Amino acid sequence: MTGTSGKPLGIIAGGGPVPRHVANAATRDGRPVLILGIGGEADQTIEAFPHAYLQWxxxxxxxxLLNERDIxxxxxxxxxxxxxxFRSMKLDLGAVKIVPKVLSLMTSGDSDLLSGVIKIFGELGYIVVGAHEIAPDLTVGAGPIGRHGPDAAGQKDAERAMIAARAIxxxxxxxxxxxxxxxxxxxxxxxxxxxxxxxxxxxxxKGRLRWSGRAGVLAKCAKPQQDLRVDMPxxxxxxxxAAVDIGLAGIAVEAGRAMLMDRAEATSLADDEGLFVIGEPSGGPSAP
Incomplete structure (x- = not known):
């Protein structure tokens, strides 16, 4: 875990449950938390913690707000x-100072954009840390999660889908x-x-895909150039x-480089429905 107990932490929050989970983990570690929710994106659940809303x-x-709390x-x-x-939003003075850098980033790919955002925050005097560093229980380890594992066909599909995910x-x-x-x-x-x-x-x-029973695997992995501090799968x-509803047999994610939210509830759902969820080791097969 990054930082020491008692050191304040700022969380710039979009939507979903991960900001709340990170805030809970930091609080348990004795760290004061301030969540700055992005207007129109952040959930109201952030209001269980010291918080404020920011517009783009x-x-x-x-x-x-961060400096007032020595974050x-x-x-x-x-x-x-x-x-x-950025062409239609109202920028405050702090944004005006960095807008040329931000505008140049908006034409970048996702990974370059996020790396640029980290650099900008560093120039503003902040250290960006990963959610998984504050709440390591989010990270998926190697092997099955829950009661079910893949059969031979499921393992083959997991490996094939992981190859494709790494390629894109x-x-x-x-x-x-x-x-x-x-x-x-x-x-x-x-x-x-x-x-x-x-x-x-x-x-x-539409009948374009046909299979009986449960078959097929969703694989998800980090991009080689991805900065996991801000964009872990x-x-x-x-x-x-969604995988259950479609009729897939399982989900495979890259072990150590992906997060599972609401682990207890997610594992229970997968177990009840006969779906396997596994962490596949990094650096697996790279060719069919």
């Missing part, structure tokens, strides 16, 4: 559903892929994992429910 462009206000370490975590449009990650296109009966049927792009799974469901409903209840 309020960099100066963010600095003021040096920050976590950037949570879902961002709408990419900000190398070109900064996405983090996930689906293989069914040895065939790659979906690759993640800008739409994200959940929308990719909806696409698989639609293909099955994540699965949770929603992902597992």
């Amino acid at each position: 462009g309020q960099i100066g206000r963010m600095q003021k 040096e370490e920050i976590v950037l975590i949570g879902n961002i559903n709408i990419r900000p449009d 990650g190398a070109i900064d296109a996405g983090q996930a892929a689906v293989a069914i009966n040895g065939r790659i049927v979906a690759l993640e792009a800008a739409e994200g994992t959940d929308a990719m799974l909806e696409r698989v469901a639609a293909l099955r409903e 994540t699965i949770g209840l929603k992902t597992i429910q």
Whole structure:
């Protein structure tokens, strides 16, 4: 875990449950927490902790709130559903000072963008740490999670889907892929994992994909160039429910480089539905 007990922590929060989980972990470690929720993205659950809401462009206000509490370490975590449009937002003085750098980043790929954001925060005097460093229980280890593991067909699909996910990650296109009966049927792009799974469901409903029982695996892994402090691949209840609804046999994620949210509930759901969830070692097969 980064930092020492009692050292204050700032959390810049998008949507989803991860910011709350990180805040709970920091609080248990004796660290005062301030959550700065992004307006329109952060959940109201952050209000269980000291918090404030920020609109895009309020960099100066963010600095003021963090500096008032002597916060040096920050976590950037949570879902961002709408990419900000800096041409239409009202920028405060703090944002105006860095807007040329921000605008240049907006034309970058996801990994370059996030690395640039970390650099900007460093220039502002903050240290960006990963959610998994504050709450290490989020990280998926190697092997099965829960009661179920893959059979031979499931293991083959897991390996095939992981190869595909690594391939698209190398070109900064996405983090996930689906293989069914040895065939790659979906690759993640800008739409994200959940929308990719909806696409698989639609293909099955139209008869473009056919299988009986549970078959196929969703694999998700970090891109080679990805900075895990701000963009570690994540699965949770929603992902597992989608895999169940589609009829997949399992989910494979890169061990040590992916997070599982709501672990107890997610594991219980997978166990009840006969779905396996496994952590695949990094550096696995790289060719079919």
